[in-house]
Amino acid sequence: MLELRQLKELLTLAQAKTVSEAAQRLYISQPALSRSLQRLEDELKVELFVHGKNKIELTDTGHLALTYAQQILDLSELMVTSLRRHEAAKSTVSFKTCAPAPLWELTATCSLVYPHLTQMAAVSSDQEQLAAELLAGEIDCAVLTAPLTTDAVQCVPFLTEKLYFALHRSHPLAGSSCLRFADMDGEAFLLRPQIGFWQHVVEQYLPHCKFLWQRDDNAFNTIVRDSNLLSFASDIVLKREGLRPDRICIPIADDAARVTYYAVIRQDNLTKLQALVTTLEHKAQRLKAAQSLKEPLLT
Numbered sequence: 001m002l003e004l005r006q007l008k009e010l011l012t013l014a015q016a017k018t019v020s021e022a023a024q025r026l027y028i029s030q031p032a033l034s035r036s037l038q039r040l041e042d043e044l045k046v047e048l049f050v051h052g053k054n055k056i057e058l059t060d061t062g063h064l065a066l067t068y069a070q071q072i073l074d075l076s077e078l079m080v081t082s083l084r085r086h087e088a089a090k091s092t093v094s095f096k097t098c099a100p101a102p103l104w105e106l107t108a109t110c111s112l113v114y115p116h117l118t119q120m121a122a123v124s125s126d127q128e129q130l131a132a133e134l135l136a137g138e139i140d141c142a143v144l145t146a147p148l149t150t151d152a153v154q155c156v157p158f159l160t161e162k163l164y165f166a167l168h169r170s171h172p173l174a175g176s177s178c179l180r181f182a183d184m185d186g187e188a189f190l191l192r193p194q195i196g197f198w199q200h201v202v203e204q205y206l207p208h209c210k211f212l213w214q215r216d217d218n219a220f221n222t223i224v225r226d227s228n229l230l231s232f233a234s235d236i237v238l239k240r241e242g243l244r245p246d247r248i249c250i251p252i253a254d255d256a257a258r259v260t261y262y263a264v265i266r267q268d269n270l271t272k273l274q275a276l277v278t279t280l281e282h283k284a285q286r287l288k289a290a291q292s293l294k295e296p297l298l299t
Contacts, residue, residue: 001043002040002043002044004072004073004076005036006036006037006039006040007069007072007073008026008073009022009026009033009036009037009040010037010040010048010062010065010066010069011066011069011070011073012025012026013033013037013056014058014062014066017055017056017057018055018056019033019034019056037049044065046061046065047059047061047062048061048062048065049062091116091117091118092117092118092119092120093110093114093117093118093119093120093140093141093272093273093276094119094120094121094138094139094140094141095110095119095120095121095139095140095141095142095143096121096122096123096124096130096133096139096141096142096143097121097122097123097124097130097142097143097196097261098123098124098125098127098130098143098144098145098196098197098261099123099143099161099195099196099197099198099259099261100123100194100195100196101159101161101234101236101237101261102143102158102159102161102261102263103121103122103123103143104236104240105158105159105261106121106141106143106263107119107121109276109279109280110276112279113275113276113279114275114276120139123194123195123196124196125195125196125197125199125200127144127145127197130142130143130144131144131148131264134153134264134265134266135150135152135153135266137266140265140269140272140273141263141264141265141273141276142263142264143261143262143263143264144261144262144264145197145259145260145261145262146262147262147264148264151267152266152267152268153264153265153266153267154264154265154266154267154270154277155262155263155264156262156263156264156265156277156280156281156284157260157261157262157284158261158262158263158280158281158283158284159236159260159261159283160258160259160260160261161234161235161236161258161259161261162234162235162251162252162257162258163198163201163232163233163234163251163252163257163258164232164233164234164235164238164249164250164251164252165179165184165230165232165233165249165250165252166224166230166231166232166233166244166247166248166249167230167247167248167249167250168227168228168229168230168246168247168248169246169247169248170228171228171230171248173250174248174250176250177250178250178251178252178253179250179251179252179253180252180253180254181202181205181206181252181254181256181257182205184206184209184230185205185206185207185208185209186208186209187206187209187210187230188209188210188211188212188229188230189202189206189209189210189211189212189229189230189231189232190212190214190220190223190224190227190229190230190231191211191212191213191214191231191232192213192214192215192217192220193213193215198232201256201257202232204256205254205256212229224244224247225244225245225246231247233247233249263276263277263280265277
């Protein structure tokens, strides 16, 4: 009976050209490899090899066997990967979001509705890639800034976020009731990495600004506290972290500074995620009221 081990040995031999080299790559002895390959020929009842003085070559039948061996090994690897992924999906819920704020929201919501499941979550700025991973079944849920126009998914708007400039109180525009991106273009801003699609927004609408990236949270907080550098905040961040001392947060009037987040879930995955969908739909019912509120100047 054929074994996957024998097919791997056949592939290794074809690559190595000699039994000694193949045995070395496989970490087995030459006699053991020779016996195994002989058993492969006996089981197939065909001649696979032509033995030369210093090397071994494949016959025409051997080359055909090599093609099948590669296909079988590839299929075997696909089987293992698919089965493990299927089994892992029973005990995990995976999602990727286009920004940190919806990640926080989904993490908290999933902890409530799926306390027995392990969460696998990440932020990505590439929304096209997120959509592709969702449709390919690589993740359970993607959070995007626009719904997908396909019947294969259900899109639930569940969260809005509004961007603010966080100015030092000494800044000349700190008394403004609102500002536009153009008002601040050319300034220097301190930013955290992993802000998702917001990075594309600020780079597009503030093309002449200098962005200073700081990965360490403690260092970021220290710089904000001890310098006059500008930074950003949002209504969600302000609720989560509060207003920093000596900072005034001024809403940005541009449409690009306001976003609605959509949880996108494949229709064929709704049974597993029905509790999440229901919870998010309840949140969506409160969106209109939240969106109609007038933003105050935060000081």
